[in-house]
Amino acid sequence: MxxxxxxxxxxxxxxxxxxxxxxxxxxxxxxxxxxxxxxxxxxxxxxxxxxxxxxxxxxxxxxxxxxxxxxxxxxxxxxxxxxxxxxxxxxxxxxxxxxxxxxxxxxxxxxxxxxxxxxxxxxxxxxQRLTPEKKIFIKDGERCHFVPVSKIFLLESEGNYVRVFFDKETALLHKSLTYLEQKLPTDLFFRANRQYMFNLDFVDRIEPYFNSTLLIVLKSGHKIDLSQRQSVKFRDLTGV
Structure with a gap:
């Protein structure tokens, strides 16, 4: 490449x-x-x-x-x-x-x-990359979570933090989205744009969007629009 x-x-x-x-x-x-x-x-x-x-x-x-x-x-x-x-x-x-x-x-x-x-x-x-079986430790306020990588379906950048979505819960992790992109398995997670990264196993459907971009709809109902560059990359990856 x-x-x-x-x-x-x-x-x-x-x-x-x-x-x-x-x-x-x-x-x-x-x-x-x-x-x-x-x-x-x-x-x-x-x-x-x-x-x-x-x-x-x-x-x-x-x-x-x-x-x-x-x-x-x-x-x-x-x-x-x-x-x-x-x-x-x-x-x-x-x-x-x-x-x-x-x-x-x-x-x-x-x-x-x-x-x-x-x-x-x-x-x-x-x-150093994590495998799907590994767990991420997240301390969110007074609550602590050990979350299996495979159960994380969405990550959303919030300044110096990332909001992690798993099961029916969310928690804030004091890491950048770019850092997590380098740690999570590349065959499982896809960087949509500057704000979002999602788990490919949780994709419900893919819809055409503006200017030849794609809209990803997760099983949770979350809708994520891919940037133009990432739409091309997603098509190459999945063949859609």
């Missing part, structure tokens, strides 16, 4: 040059680029790329402030004409720091580093 890449730079020429340099890397897919920071924030929060190539010195907002405005950040490679920000870049765990004009050899090293880190994190996540 190709890794999804987004490019951010206030100079369109720099974006075009970088996209040309990335063309030989068939394992990477450029899903978007922007020379406007506000648009790039919107795109990245929606598309959630695996890797962002990011300039630092941009009008209105620098690269570090840009990252603070993202809902989640995967991997970042800074591409800049200034070397004085390198220490700060690595303090926030940037994958690499490339200076303009770009050296193709250094770019290749950075992409290689990305793949090594991606594979390492993937193996770590898979080794």
């Amino acid at each position: 190709k890794k999804r890449v987004y490019l951010v730079d206030d100079e369109m020429l720099a974006l075009q040059e970088l996209s040309v340099l990335l063309k030989p890397y068939e394992e990477l897919e450029i899903i978007g680029m922007s020379d406007r920071v506000d648009q790039a924030i919107k795109d990245c929060n929606e598309l959630k790329p695996d890797l962002i190539f990011l300039d630092i010195n941009m009008p209105g907002m620098d690269g570090f402030a840009f990252l603070e405005n993202l809902e989640e950040v995967n991997q970042v490679i800074f591409v800049t004409a200034y070397d004085q920000f390198a220490i700060k870049a690595f303090e926030i765990n940037a994958l690499d720091y490339l200076l303009k004009p770009l050296n193709p050899k250094r770019l290749a090293e950075a992409i290689s580093r990305f793949y090594l880190k991606f594979q390492s994190e993937k193996e770590d996540l898979e080794s």
